[in-house]
Amino acid sequence: MIYRLLILVFLSIIVITSCSHLGSKNERNSPIIMQTKDSTSPKVVLLVIDSLMDEPLQKAIQEDKAPALGFFLKQGQYSKGLVSSYPTMSVTIDSTLITGTNPDKHKIPGLVWFNEDEQRIISYGNGFFETLKYGFPQVAQNSLYQFNNVDLDSNVKTIHEELDNNGVQTASINALIYRGNYNHTLKTPKILAKTTPLPDQYQTNGPKILSFGDFIKLDPKNKHVVNRLGLNDAFSAQEFKYLLKKDLLPEFTIMYMPENDHSVHIKGPMTTKGIEKLDKHLQEILNVYPKWENALDNIIWIIIGDSKQSSIKKNKKEALIDLRKSLSNYHVVKLGETVRNNDEVVITANERMAYVYKINNGFSIKDIASKLQADSRIAWIAWKENEMIQVISGANKEVFQFKPGGPYKDVYDQTWYIKGNSAILDLDIKSNHHITYRNYPDGLSRLYGALHSHKGDFLIVDAKPGYEFIGESSPEHAGGAAHGSMHKDDSLTPMIVTGTDKSIEHLRIVDIKSWILDIFEGDIIRSN
Template sequence: MKRVILLVIDALTAPLLFQEMDNGRYPHFELLRQAGVVREQCLSIFPSITHAALSSIATGKYPAEHGVVGSHWFDMENEKIVYFSGSLGMMLQVGVGNFFREFLLELNNDHLKALTIFQQLERAGYTTACINFPLYRGDVPHEVNMPLLLKWLPGLPASTTVIGPKILLLGDLLANPEDVDVEATYTGLVHWFGFTDQNSRDLVLQLAARDEFPDFTLAYFPDNDDLAHRHGPAYSHQQLGHLDEMLGKLFATYGGLNSFLEQFMLVITGDHSQSATSEDNQQEKIELVEVLSDCRLAKEGHPWQDGDEIMPCPNLRSAQLYFRKMDQAWIRGICNELLDDERVDQLIYRADLFDEGNGYVVETTNGRLQFWRASGEEAIAADHYGNTWAWQGDLAVVDGQVQDDCITFPDYPNAFERLVGALDCHTSGHLWITAKIGHEFVVPGVSPYPGGGSHASLHRLDSEPPLFVAGAPESVIIPDHPRITDVLGLCRAGLLANNPD
């Protein structure tokens, strides 16, 4: 039976990857391109940011169904701020122990509302493994071994049990599984407690050397995203070179690529891509406290205080705002102030924010569009995925183009479905904002990436990781226009093709 391996590379940016491959770099990625099927655009969700996008890969769902609506949001019902980014300022404000507890336990146990690929496959009788993937929830209990430093952190339990797949390798927290003969070696503080590409690569190759891959393995490689943030998307060649070498060793372990693909279906994708940011620090960052200086914004990392009017939750190149009072005239004034800033791209909200009927609204300085799901004679056009839509207003605000009753969005791909997938989430902000290319939203305590790279908007430059599929059984249909929400189904189809019963 063919086994399936899914490799998720954070911020894998398709145009840059294929440009380097065309120049002769990454020979083992090139071998996969020749041996399998490649799609140069495997669309991310909105917001195109890590924890929400990884949740969509893990579940095959949009945030409206899986519940993780970004890396930073506000649960208004419980008055709880949720933050899953690596900003040192935010980690210090919420407490490092609380930060890790939320990542380790609450993300999987509380926030994620849909079944993961590990749960779906193991309940169907398959065995699965997770290597450093943050959305690890399964049905098998594992006792966590906390690193000494983490034991000292206030708010973090010294030991706990997590529920994951049969094989769970999660940095230092779960480094020595009982069921397989592998052991994490790149661990400790100097290796970020094992949550690095180096550790993930080593564990993949250990499983290969002992031929202990289960039916399905998901391995996650986070470092490319960090390098692109700090140095710009074009700097990704360093980490991708290491991954290309790992692929070569993986193929060689099984006697070469052809022999490997006789035994495995290999899928490689990313969660989002990245776009370059402005080198001018002051111009690059959109300071929400300054843009909305007439309003009282809640302090970052803290619940409502007396006098607070807006809870801002920046997610890099997008941000969501939660309003404490639902005064429509006041909110309209806030929208106008935001659009006065030439670095702001779009305002996005549900039409009922202003009692404007059903559907969803996108505004820019140049126009306004209201759209909604429609059927029958009301529908104007369908997208690539069979969704049918109606709208009124200016399609240009999402670069919408209609031809032969099919609507496409070249600069904001799959805009309608992606926006609905965020706005219908129960914890979504009242108002979403996106930034033009080169800019990010910040508040005190959140660090921008001037002269580097960023993501999380609706724009294609933030939203287009590639998709590689090699060794797939003939019955597996690879979509012409894949989304990261389709990846789970592809992996499941690969296993079902081996065992249709």
């Protein structure tokens, strides 16, 4: 019994799931200027608030329940239309954030996916019961070591690696993705190391300054480790205050605040409880200064959400799409079991999207797609065929096809060849071959990235708003909220910026890294 409780404690901290409108036409088609007063220091703080959304943020500020966020918003520039990565799951989003690439380059497909080479499902921690079936030592290995040091493609450079190569010191506080140029030791908390099969420590590569809960911390007096072993907002704030008070804050810092996500999953997308709680921690940080305004004198603050969440219907039978039932004619691989010769299909549900893999030659990927097409809760189904992406939906029997390059150009200056019924992805195509996105912002690039994120013969299913995919022992959020899909209800998140006049070309998470590098390049040039 004690052993099971310890497993529960550990798994509760490795569940790392996370996710408005795009703005005016001018905002979408020209560089966005984030400008307040000039900064006299190159220090940049990137604060990532899990599942921060425009409506509850504005509500909390208007009701004076988030004075710190209100302060930053008043002093800076604000947008509610920052486009997330896809799938809209924190592990993929954060990989995109620090590499400046989509999953076709950084190779983190989602929270759960199937590794064809190893013939096993990779999970970074997707709920207690699902993790039990995978085996929590393996999930711990995936999330504490493999994620940053193996699966994140070595051919792409993180912002920590690039800035360090340019002589700029960086820090990461509780961020899920933090790969850098320096070796660190993550120490397993003693109670877990002594009572579970977990090793005493993990070696990992991170920035010069790395903090990750009770596994590695900066402030020896930081006692906020009981809740999720330090992977919480109070721990993050305490570590940041330590750097401030010791005058150790480097030129660039990423700080991750995870707890709002948990509140939204349970209470729904309009709850302000998580925002109110994290704002108290931001107030503690601002109170380190003589006046809050002093925090703006030497720091460029970039405050973003990672994705949005959308409501899930209360009725479980209606809301939850059990892909095992839809594919009952196939032999589906069971969680935690070795793939056998008669296995045909693998399902990895990532909340409101899922990967479905064909691992047997006795049928085609189209056969699976046709089975799923009958479910009216599924918005669309996509897969690769030769060089083209194929997309179908239950509402329309036609096919939409696309690939990079061609005569069509979208609002992000990306060119495409397209054919068929573009209404399936809700594209608005003008007579001059100009593409704008409606329900699926940056949909072509994001879908292409997910379908090229890893090897295998698989398809993607994306749910309509209100619905969520489940597989064997998947987490469920009926009556609450979830993310994962490419729909704008999961994809658009706020952004607050103070202290720089450097423009960001497009409001997408994939563009933030290059924008920050440009800020530092300008500071370095001015200092020389």
